[in-house]
Amino acid sequence: MAEAWPDIPYLPWRDSCAALHLWSQIVGKYRLANTPWMNHSWHATLYVDARGLTTGLVPDGPGIEIAFDFQRHALIGITTDGRSAEFPLGAMSVADFRRQFLDLLAMLGGNPVFNGRPNEVVAPVPFAEDFAERPYDGEAVARFFDACVSVVRVFKRFRTGFLGKVSPVHLFWGSFDLAVTRFSGRPAPLHPGGVPALPDAVTREAYSHEVSSAGFWPGGGGVDYPAFYSYAYPPPPGFSQAIVAPAEAFFHETLGEFLLPYDAVRRAADPEAMLMAFLGSTYRAAADAGKWDVAALECLPGVPGVPRAVR
Structure with a gap:
């Protein structure tokens, strides 16, 4: 199992x-x-x-x-x-x-x-x-897949609580991370680019509009453990100082985003609730600091078989 x-x-x-x-x-x-x-x-x-x-x-x-x-x-x-x-x-x-x-x-x-x-x-x-011989740890890959299944389930539930433009839950192979992104609906300043080995035109198109983006990656890129992340572009004033949940989450100054170690979620009494708290509180930190029109953009999370109530 x-x-x-x-x-x-x-x-x-x-x-x-x-x-x-x-x-x-x-x-x-x-x-x-x-x-x-x-x-x-x-x-x-x-x-x-x-x-x-x-x-x-x-x-x-x-x-x-x-x-x-x-x-x-x-x-x-x-x-x-x-x-x-x-x-x-x-x-x-x-x-x-x-x-x-x-x-x-x-x-x-x-x-x-x-x-x-x-x-x-x-x-x-x-x-x-690239002729270097690479290992393949099948058991580790299978465990990573099992984790991704659980992460996607929570990300998809989080996605339902938004009426505005929101991305699918998908894996970007460039940085090898699962992600879900909410948009304020407003254009963003031109991104400076500079992502390693990525054309600036691609980066600028990706960040053409204001976002609050959350995701999960297995490690690397300056963090030697699996973690959830959440960031805003452009980062609004005061975003990095926001108080977010759970207590294990923190703002990583070098990466410029909030992190929550995967192990904190894995060991929690209710992993899904902890992850939802992180997703919701970091999004709200971005939306509040960025003065998003949350009344027009948000809705209650979806429930199976129940149509969304419309006023």
């Missing part, structure tokens, strides 16, 4: 996580190359499903879906005309993963042309030239 909030310490599987991060970029860049641009790069993301991570249906060839199956530990491709292909996930180089992925696309009738360089990593090595 899967554990709802498993122990997922970052350091023991850091190298496997780095491999999975780069492999997800290869698959994500395939989706990106074949999907019309959607606001804030929502067309490029991956989604948690019953097996692991999926592209959803990519409008390429007959229609292709690529999925990381973290139960069988395989990369699987299926098409709308009944074809399928797969290869096992295991210790291999990024270049080897790319080669096998291109072979899989060929079997499915897919387009093998997509950008060949990683994004949002320091000193990126082109995928085709």
